Amino acid sequence: MLKTTLIALALTIAGSTAAWALSDKQRAAIEARIAPVGEVCLLGDSSCGGAVAVANAAPRSGEEVYNSACMACHVSGAGGAPIVGDIAAWQPRIAAGMAALYDSGVNGVPGTSMMAKGGCMSCSDEEINGAVDFMVAGSQ
Ligand code: HEC
Structure with a gap:
């Protein structure tokens, strides 16, 4: 009886945790939304504001x-x-x-x-x- 209750409780907790987790689709949408910011800072210059070229491009004049x-x-x-x-x-x-x-x-x-x-x-x-x-x- 106690064992059954504990299993039921565990299943309830697991179920509610899953409800809070992001679906793959939601995760992809969020990643797509934040991706451009990360890229600018990686590829741009130190100020992260005046990116002048993409890394590995031909030397700039x-x-x-x-x-x-x-x-x-x-x-x-x-x-x-x-x-x-x-x-x-x-x-x-x-x-x-x-x-x-x-x-x-x-x-x-x-x-x-x-x-x-x-x-x-x-x-x-x-x-x-x-x-x-x-x-x-x-x-x-
Ligand atoms: C934030 C402002 C600023 C930016 C941006 C800047 N400079 Fe300067 N630069 C100065 C100042 C101020 C001086 C004068 C320094 C001094 O008193 O000798 C100077 C002086 C120089 C000098 C003369 C140095 C000497 O030994 O007589 C050169 C060469 C130079 N800058 C090249 C550049 C190049 C190339 C860039 C871009 C890649 C650049 N600067 C961007 C402010 C700037």
Whole structure:
């Protein structure tokens, strides 16, 4: 008698648990709804906001990288960024040599808003150097 009651109780609990569980269809619907957010953060750059290309795509040109990751500061001069096309602002920097400029592009300038890779963490060093070339070419 006691045994039967316990089995009945166990079945009742198991039944109510199943009622709370998601059906495969509901689970798939939820996964589909949240999937795009996860993808953007995986494939995009560090900010997760300005994704510029899908991983494994062909290298981006200097101009493409500049337009997506550098322009925001280097057109406005935000935070003291040398404005592309401002020859006087770039002259002393160019005089320091391209190696120094590439280093600043890839590693950033400590103590300023010029962060490593301009924040484009999905950019390769070569892509950043290309953007630096593009900026220098337009500023002398
Ligand atoms: C958040 C703003 C910001 C972004 C985005 C940004 N920069 Fe800069 N950048 C600066 C500032 C500010 C400076 C000036 C730093 C200093 O005082 O030397 C600077 C300076 C530079 C310099 C000159 C450094 C030197 O040694 O003279 C290079 C080269 C440069 N940035 C490249 C880039 C590239 C390439 C990108 C995009 C991949 C980029 N920046 C994105 C703010 C930014």
